[in-house]
Amino acid sequence: MNLNEYFDPIDIGDVSKNYINSKHQLLKSVSFHSAENQIKNIDNYDIAIFGVVDNDYNELNNSANGLVKIRESLYSLTSFEKKPRIYDLGNLKYGKTKNDNIIGLRDVLIELISLGVLPVIIGSSENIIYPNYLAYKKLDQKINLVSIDSTISIVENKETAYKSPLWKILVEENEALFSFVNIGYQSHFVNSDIIKYLSDNLHSYYRLGYIRSRIKEVEPIFRDADSIGLNISSIRQSEAFGQINPSPNGYYGEEICQLARYAGMSSKLTSFGIYDYLNSIDLNNQTAHLIAQIIWYFINGYSNRISEYPLENPNDYKKFIVNLDTFEYELIFYKSEKTDRWWMEVPSFKSNRLRNLLVSCTFDDYQNASNGDVPERWLKAFQKIN
Numbered sequence: 037m038n039l040n041e042y043f044d045p046i047d048i049g050d051v052s053k054n055y056i057n058s059k060h061q062l063l064k065s066v067s068f069h070s071a072e073n074q075i076k077n078i079d080n081y082d083i084a085i086f087g088v089v090d091n092d093y094n095e096l097n098n099s100a101n102g103l104v105k106i107r108e109s110l111y112s113l114t115s116f117e118k119k120p121r122i123y124d125l126g127n128l129k130y131g132k133t134k135n136d137n138i139i140g141l142r143d144v145l146i147e148l149i150s151l152g153v154l155p156v157i158i159g160s161s162e163n164i165i166y167p168n169y170l171a172y173k174k175l176d177q178k179i180n181l182v183s184i185d186s187t188i189s190i191v192e193n194k195e196t197a198y199k200s201p202l203w204k205i206l207v208e209e210n211e212a213l214f215s216f217v218n219i220g221y222q223s224h225f226v227n228s229d230i231i232k233y234l235s236d237n238l239h240s241y242y243r244l245g246y247i248r249s250r251i252k253e254v255e256p257i258f259r260d261a262d263s264i265g266l267n268i269s270s271i272r273q274s275e276a277f278g279q280i281n282p283s284p285n286g287y288y289g290e291e292i293c294q295l296a297r298y299a300g301m302s303s304k305l306t307s308f309g310i311y312d313y314l315n316s317i318d319l320n321n322q323t324a325h326l327i328a329q330i331i332w333y334f335i336n337g338y339s340n341r342i343s344e345y346p347l348e349n350p351n352d353y354k355k356f357i358v359n360l361d362t363f364e365y366e367l368i369f370y371k372s373e374k375t376d377r378w379w380m381e382v383p384s385f386k387s388n389r390l391r392n393l394l395v396s397c398t399f400d401d402y403q404n405a406s407n408g409d410v411p412e413r414w415l416k417a418f419q420k421i422n
């Protein structure tokens with residue numbers, strides 16, 4: 037695949053306004069697709085950053101300008117001691133139709149994921165989550181999809197023939213979906229029918245208040261994620277003005293950066309998207325600066341990844357077995373001696389599975405099991421695979 041055919045190059049002058057020729061700035065350690073430098077040897081890189089402009093013709097210029105502002109802020113930030121190999125591919129070319137955009141983005145993601153390059157996608161529309169999912173479907177992979185969003189938009193409008201991206205993923209084309217998790221929904225935006233649908237289909241959802249009070253609980257969720265989409269509208273308006281659906285409530289900037297760092301630390305994660313940024317109403321480019329910092333913290337997490345899997349190297353882990361009088365299966369937990377991270381082993385009785393499922397968890401899950409409560413993560417995973 038020739039990626040040069042899919043991307044418009046970057047004008048380096050546009051993204052280096054805050055560059056002071058310092059070896060400590062991120063700009064110094066990133067390769068760019070520009071008019072002078074064509075995309076090549078992408079498989080030698082760890083992370084590929086690229087933008088997706090809005091399909092709305094009236095927003096094309098604003099969308100492209102917003103991507104310039106994000107890059108200008110991002111590449112002025114400090115570099116990393118452990119430097120991942122980063123390539124900025126530019127912006128995905130705008131197709132003649134919306135379907136062209138979907139297929140183009142899907143095919144680019146298939147190429148990057150197949151090469152082991154982690155895409156970081158910046159877009160002004162939540163629609164990018166759909167072709168992102170289609171890439172995994174085409175690759176015939178079952179995935180864990182995580183959405184950081186204040187809403188859970190599982191919507192179909194038969195009168196207008198509109199179907200939200202999550203409707204298409206969760207209802208119509210869910211063959212490639214193992215699990216869906218929402219992180220930080222706000223109750224006043226989500227009706228009970230959606231919550232019931234997610235519960236009936238063994239998906240998970242966490243209210244904003246719960247996540248903000250237990251933010252470390254997110255790390256094991258992200259550790260099992262294949263794809264994470266972050267909607268800027270999950271951040272309170274006072275922290276991020278340039279968003280499509282502003283709200284006075286939501287995450288603070290520090291919290292969303294912490295979530296981004298957890299996302300980057302996940303060695304299972306193979307794509308990360310940021311969407312619903314609206315440059316035309318972004319006061320003082322505050323949201324562009326925040327998105328740049330979100331990406332910085334994601335890369336920071338990536339540079340500190342530790343790959344662990346207890347079933348492959350059991351000597352590096354402590355094993356704990358919990359037997360409950362009222363439960364027929366023993367609960368097996370593993371604790372890493374290096375990182376203090378926890379996992380649960382979930383038994384599978386299907387002949388097509390080569391091994392039991394390992395689910396990331398927390399020390400609290402182990403404590404709850406020791407006190408007689410089977411962790412909800414264990415129960416949902418058990419029902420999904422048996």
